[in-house]
Amino acid sequence: MNLEHLSRELRRIETEVSRVLVGQESLVEHVLVGLVARGHVLIEGVPGLGKTLLVRALGRVLGLSFRRIQFTPDLMPSDITGSTLYSQKLGEFSFVPGPVFTELLLADEVNRAPAKTQSALLEAMQERSVTTDGVTRPLSEPFLVLATQNPIESQGTYPLPEAQLDRFLLKLEVGHPSQAAEAQILLNYVAGFDPGELSHLQQVSSQASIVEMQRSLGEIHIAREIIDYVTDIVRRTRNHPSVSLGASPRASIGLLNVARAHALWEGREFVIPDDVKSYAHAVLRHRLQLQPDAELEGITADHCVDSVLRDAIVPKTSA
Amino acid sequence: MAGAARLGLVALFALVCLPSVALADPGDAPPAWQSLPPAAGSGVEHPDEAEADEPGEESGAPLDPFKVVPPASVEGSLSRVLSGPDVSFCKAEQATGRHDPLLCSLSHLSSRQRCPGLRQACSNQPVEVGPSSSSGSLQSKLAQLGNLTFWLVLAGLVVAVGLALKRVFADAEFAPADPRKRTSPSPAEAALVARHVVETDVARLWALAEESALGARFEEAVAALQGALIHALRLSGKLHVSPAQTNGDYLRALRPEPSLHGPAREVFRAVEAVQFGGAPASRELYRQLLERVQPIVARVLSLLLLCAFGFGQSGCSKSLAGDPEAGGHGLGVLTQLLREQHTTVRRRIRALNVIEPEVSAILVVGEQPSEAWAKLLEFAAGGGMLVVSQSSEELAKATSVHYSADSYTGRLQVPPGFESNQLELSAVARHALEFGTGAVAHERTFALAEKKAYVAERSYGAGNVLYFGDDEFLANASLSVGDNAFFVVSLLRRNGQVLELVGPWTGGGSSSTFASLFKAGLGTLLAQLALLAVLFGWHGGTAFGLRKDPIAVRRRAFRDHVLALGENYRRARATRFALASYGSWLIERLRDRLSPQQPIGLIDLAGRMAGRVEQPESELVLLLSEARDAQDDFATARSSPADLSTLEKLETLTVRAGGSK
Numbered sequence: 001m002n003l004e005h006l007s008r009e010l011r012r013i014e015t016e017v018s019r020v021l022v023g024q025e026s027l028v029e030h031v032l033v034g035l036v037a038r039g040h041v042l043i044e045g046v047p048g049l050g051k052t053l054l055v056r057a058l059g060r061v062l063g064l065s066f067r068r069i070q071f072t073p074d075l076m077p078s079d080i081t082g083s084t085l086y087s088q089k090l091g092e093f094s095f096v097p098g099p100v101f102t103e104l105l106l107a108d109e110v111n112r113a114p115a116k117t118q119s120a121l122l123e124a125m126q127e128r129s130v131t132t133d134g135v136t137r138p139l140s141e142p143f144l145v146l147a148t149q150n151p152i153e154s155q156g157t158y159p160l161p162e163a164q165l166d167r168f169l170l171k172l173e174v175g176h177p178s179q180a181a182e183a184q185i186l187l188n189y190v191a192g193f194d195p196g197e198l199s200h201l202q203q204v205s206s207q208a209s210i211v212e213m214q215r216s217l218g219e220i221h222i223a224r225e226i227i228d229y230v231t232d233i234v235r236r237t238r239n240h241p242s243v244s245l246g247a248s249p250r251a252s253i254g255l256l257n258v259a260r261a262h263a264l265w266e267g268r269e270f271v272i273p274d275d276v277k278s279y280a281h282a283v284l285r286h287r288l289q290l291q292p293d294a295e296l297e298g299i300t301a302d303h304c305v306d307s308v309l310r311d312a313i314v315p316k317t318s319a
Numbered sequence: 320m321a322g323a324a325r326l327g328l329v330a331l332f333a334l335v336c337l338p339s340v341a342l343a344d345p346g347d348a349p350p351a352w353q354s355l356p357p358a359a360g361s362g363v364e365h366p367d368e369a370e371a372d373e374p375g376e377e378s379g380a381p382l383d384p385f386k387v388v389p390p391a392s393v394e395g396s397l398s399r400v401l402s403g404p405d406v407s408f409c410k411a412e413q414a415t416g417r418h419d420p421l422l423c424s425l426s427h428l429s430s431r432q433r434c435p436g437l438r439q440a441c442s443n444q445p446v447e448v449g450p451s452s453s454s455g456s457l458q459s460k461l462a463q464l465g466n467l468t469f470w471l472v473l474a475g476l477v478v479a480v481g482l483a484l485k486r487v488f489a490d491a492e493f494a495p496a497d498p499r500k501r502t503s504p505s506p507a508e509a510a511l512v513a514r515h516v517v518e519t520d521v522a523r524l525w526a527l528a529e530e531s532a533l534g535a536r537f538e539e540a541v542a543a544l545q546g547a548l549i550h551a552l553r554l555s556g557k558l559h560v561s562p563a564q565t566n567g568d569y570l571r572a573l574r575p576e577p578s579l580h581g582p583a584r585e586v587f588r589a590v591e592a593v594q595f596g597g598a599p600a601s602r603e604l605y606r607q608l609l610e611r612v613q614p615i616v617a618r619v620l621s622l623l624l625l626c627a628f629g630f631g632q633s634g635c636s637k638s639l640a641g642d643p644e645a646g647g648h649g650l651g652v653l654t655q656l657l658r659e660q661h662t663t664v665r666r667r668i669r670a671l672n673v674i675e676p677e678v679s680a681i682l683v684v685g686e687q688p689s690e691a692w693a694k695l696l697e698f699a700a701g702g703g704m705l706v707v708s709q710s711s712e713e714l715a716k717a718t719s720v721h722y723s724a725d726s727y728t729g730r731l732q733v734p735p736g737f738e739s740n741q742l743e744l745s746a747v748a749r750h751a752l753e754f755g756t757g758a759v760a761h762e763r764t765f766a767l768a769e770k771k772a773y774v775a776e777r778s779y780g781a782g783n784v785l786y787f788g789d790d791e792f793l794a795n796a797s798l799s800v801g802d803n804a805f806f807v808v809s810l811l812r813r814n815g816q817v818l819e820l821v822g823p824w825t826g827g828g829s830s831s832t833f834a835s836l837f838k839a840g841l842g843t844l845l846a847q848l849a850l851l852a853v854l855f856g857w858h859g860g861t862a863f864g865l866r867k868d869p870i871a872v873r874r875r876a877f878r879d880h881v882l883a884l885g886e887n888y889r890r891a892r893a894t895r896f897a898l899a900s901y902g903s904w905l906i907e908r909l910r911d912r913l914s915p916q917q918p919i920g921l922i923d924l925a926g927r928m929a930g931r932v933e934q935p936e937s938e939l940v941l942l943l944s945e946a947r948d949a950q951d952d953f954a955t956a957r958s959s960p961a962d963l964s965t966l967e968k969l970e971t972l973t974v975r976a977g978g979s980k
Contacts, residue, residue: 078359228835270596274567292883310563316594318517318546319561 003220007267010036012204016061020198021050023181024190028054029265030172030282031146036213037261039169039254040125040145042110042160043287051148053195055106062210063203064103065140069121071113073158077120081130095132101125103140103207107147112159121145122164162245162289169254170279171286181235207247213264220260221270225315230255230276234310242299243307245289255283273314281305293307383737384765384809388660393805396659400652401433401799406645409434409799424728425796433799476850483857518543519560521550521616528609537600538593541608547589548583548612551619566591582611600643647796650684650820653811656804660812667819668839670826671695679813680704684822686788689713691826700780706811708790710750718784719755720777725788731766733774733806743801749774750788765810776811785810797961881970885963894962899953901966902946905973912977921947932975942968 010032013147017028031054034041043051052068059066082098099105100121107121124130125145129138147168149160165171177185186257230252238246259275265277285301401409425432474674492658518524528543551568552558557579558572566587573580579828586608592598643649654664671694681698683706692713707714710722731744744766751771754762759778766774773788791797798804811818836842854960881901888897910918913927925939945965949956 018553102464141612221596223597226595268596272566272591272595274565277565278567293879295886296879296883313562314565316542317562317564318542318549319519319564 003216003264003269004267006209006216006264007278009205009209010213010265013058013061016201016204017054017057020057020188020193020195020201022184023056024050024054024174027172027174030170030279031058031144031255033258033261033265033279034170035142035144035210036217036264037169037254037257038134038142038214040147040167040258042140042168042171043146043148043174044151045148045174046150046152049176052106052108052173055104055146056145057194057198057201059104060198060201061204062104063206064142064210066106067099067102068106068108069099070108071110071117073112073114075113075117077117078132080117080120081124081132084133095135095137095272097137098130100130101137101139103142103144105143106144107145109149109258111149111159114158115161118158118160118164121147122167126167142207142214147300155160162287165286166248166250168286170282171257172282173285176225213297217257217260217264219269220263222256222260223270223315226259226271226273227256229273229312229315233280233308233312234284235310237284240304240308242291242294242304243288247284251284251287255280258283265307277309277314278308280309284308358543381711383690385737385742385806388805388809388812390802390805392660393656393808397652397804399434400655400659403655406651406795411794424747425745425800428729428800431743431801434628434771434796458579468524471852476854480853480857517562518546519550519553521547521554521619524550525616528605531971532602532605535602537602537605540605540977541590541593541600544588544605544608547616548586549613551616552579552583568760579615582615586611645795648794650793650795652795652798652804653793653807654820656798656808657811657813657818660760661815662811662813663815663817665817665819667821667825671698671821674698674703675817677817678703678819679816680706680811680818682706682793682811682818682820683709684820685709686823687711687821687825691821692717695821696779699784702781704785704813705779706785706787708787708793714784718777718779719757720754720784720786721753721773722750722788723753725749725751725768726770727769727771729768731768732770733766734764737765742806744803744806745800746773746789746797746803748788748790749791752786766806774806776810821869875899882967885966889958889960889963892958894958894966895949895953895956896958898946898966899949899963903950905969906946909973909976926971928976931977932972934972939972942972 013032014025014028018025021028031041033056045051055068056066058064069075078098080098080100082096082101084093084095086092087094110118110121124139125143128141129136130141131137149157176182234247234249234252234255237243237251240246255276256271258279259271262275262279263269263271281302284305288301288304290299290301290304401408430537518527524547526541528540528547531537531540531543534958538937549558549560552569552573553560557576558569570580570584570587573583589604591610593600593604644654657664671691674694678698680703681695683695686709687695689712692711695705696713696717715721725748727746727748729745731746731748733742733744746766746768748768751768751773752775754772754775754777762775762777764772764775766772768788772786772788774792776783776785778784787793791801793807798807833842836845885897886893888894906921906924909924909928913919913924913931919927921943922940925943928934928939929936942965946969947963
């Protein structure tokens, strides 16, 4: 395994995607790290920031299949997983796969579907397989769900329960691009850029390569001190006074995996505290349930993670 | 390199402390009993021991004192002293003779004037600046630079402390208002923090790195090198270091400085590979890191040394620039000449209550109180030699020797009977000695000014009193003329014994501790040490305890709890239920308050409330009806945020109607 080679490939993917998705380099990096860590990503941001474009561009650059589901209140589980239909031609029932049978899935506005439908998707995300009519069908490998939700509108939404949120490896908050990036977007538009037409993007990776990256994570060395650091951070979220429900052991595992993936991103064969710290917010923010009065006072999960990181002692520090 | 670091620290200490002490102004009265030995290795041709142990001194017989000291020895010492850096009046640039009639008179009395600068200054002629003068000028400029640096550093320190305080307060403001975030750490956390004790001193880290490398513990060595780098950057103000910060945080902070960012990144990467990646730490790696870290750490140490130089210069600047003992009227030359003739000269700070037995002679400078004269005369009567150059009532009464006013400028004569009666002595005499009647064991006159005794010795008890007509005869300018120096040294030399200078500085008490410190010349030194302590404490000190904000206990209103509860209901989509439960309770409370005697319906309740809270009755009826309806349909109706709004209005209404109690 050549980690440097894989790291360079990841960087090439980022560069290629950034050709069309301007000013969101950090988002691209986080999504790719999530993909390598075999996790799913929940993206929270207002419409119009290029979330769909990101997934489409990723599909194109990675050479992966891409599907999109627009979640609505009347969406049914079978609309996601697929259903068994009777074929008059064949004279038998046959399974028609739903959009979940893809490699990259964009679940747009996931909080607009009722809990039953959400659960169907989330179960598929966790098990990486779909069971219908007693038959379990595995999903593609790799399988990455990018779910989005709008933080502004709350009318007619079905917020994801905390237990379901835990199934997302990362929760990313997308902000507006900088002025320079926005100017570049306009310049691209003036020059004739069409978001629906991405044929000019080059495929710089492949399904096999992504799978190899995912498998190579196991070879990234993790020192005992790093494991202690991760558990210390997660434990502190449970003891935090503003948090009623802290991060779960699944969060610890997720944080460790993400740290490994980030080490791979950096071309390193080992994890350092920076890998953990730089992804702590993304891994933990959606897993913390705050005290009601803390919420009333405007304290957010990010504030709590900040506080935890301020107190957690970095291993082998010189300070 | 650890040796270099230690050397740097020693140099820092030397720069800070030693100049303040060793070069302190003699006028600032050094500590009591300060005794400096003769200059070592000065190349002086001292008389040998046999010569020093002359029989006349041992027996106390009145032998010719001018036969004891070789004139060449005194001449050599005098040349050295007058050309040295500590004698300012002899330097052309610093000579102020033209404004001092005494010095100018002396400069013309003899052809053997050893201070040409003084004579030129008196004759108002242009002066050639020699190497020693330029050296003095350089020292003076250095002193000014030192003073300037000192005040700049002091001002910078004050500003830095102000900024640090501001940052502390700013941090306090930035911290989230949640007081629960600052609760005391749990015992486990406290234990973890207590275990987390790391070295933060750059020099010690550097020494640790070298020691570990010598012991082939390269993992520890590279970690110590990284620590030295981080704390060197902290000392230079580039980094804010805390246990919760990673190397990545430090690199982000160093981004604006590419010259530091690059080397630091390489060091961090290499050390992380050892610490977290299991890479072996080798001597080669240690050497590579050393090359990266060394320039940065050296730069910081240089900065500290520069600061120390500023401090040190401030301590010695006064000595370099304006030492009164180095002027024409000072006693610096006499002191040094006597020291070179094996005589220990020291200033007496302590009172004269007990005079130590090793003191064989006391030179009195200036006026003394009567109690002091009593002790001095007691000393002389006990066998010591008292040297006086000024009249005093007590002295005249005890010895019958008076100082009469005189005015004579010119050569002094050595009376017959001395082998060296051809000495060329010159003085600006203002007094002459008059001896009263009375039996004395012996009496000798060593110099005459126009046939009047000018320098004489008279026995007093078991000792002697040596009289000089004027104190100026012993001054630096006088000793630079003719054979005055040889004459005076011959009379005052105490081979291997102690001569004390008693003057205004003797027995002077201080009104306070601070005055005492400053009087002893320690004020500047202590101020420097205090500033350094503050500096080190601020940069590298270890906190005595965990800093934590006081826990602000804020009483939360019941209304807040209700709102929080409502928020929970909203998230559970059960706001209708909340309205039904809490609304009915509030309606009952309103009924109790407005109609305690008998139950009333909602219409009547709304009417009574309208009169009390001055709101339209129709609105109140709608509000109460909505709350009442929730009791019936909370199981079937869909929850909506409007329920909480209704509940809030009802609660506000209850408060305005007098509260729920």
